Amino acid sequence: MTTVSFLRTCSMILLLALFTGCSAIPTTGPSNQDLPPVLAQDELLRPYEKMGRIQIIREVYFTDYSLSPSLQEWGLAALREEARKMGADALILPEIDSRQITIVMFPAFPATEYRAAGVAIKFK
Numbered sequence: 001m002t003t004v005s006f007l008r009t010c011s012m013i014l015l016l017a018l019f020t021g022c023s024a025i026p027t028t029g030p031s032n033q034d035l036p037p038v039l040a041q042d043e044l045l046r047p048y049e050k051m052g053r054i055q056i057i058r059e060v061y062f063t064d065y066s067l068s069p070s071l072q073e074w075g076l077a078a079l080r081e082e083a084r085k086m087g088a089d090a091l092i093l094p095e096i097d098s099r100q101i102t103i104v105m106f107p108a109f110p111a112t113e114y115r116a117a118g119v120a121i122k123f124k
């Protein structure tokens with residue numbers, strides 16, 4: 001009788017672990033439709049107010065595999081996300097660049113500094 005009870009308990013634990021351990025909850029951020037667009041100067045047809053300048057600096061030591069290989073894609077996505085948090089209608093004048101820096105410690109190791117900047121605007 002105890003062997004049957006033990007096997008039943010083990011099988012229930014195994015099934016529970018199988019169903020809960022193999023499921024993944026996808027993390028989803030805001031879709032691209034929710035993010036404010038990046039507009040060129042000739043696309044600004046309505047009057048607007050500047051809400052503020054957004055600047056994002058990210059230092060990466062050695063290699064960061066979570067960073068998008070395209071610097072432009074990373075910069076625009078990060079700027080649009082910050083503009084959305086501010087409640088902006090659009091983003092203008094994006095500037096995205098990177099530079100190599102060296103951290104001076106023993107031993108010295110390379111790092112990369114990524115910068116993205118832009119102006120968040122709200123239409124009147």
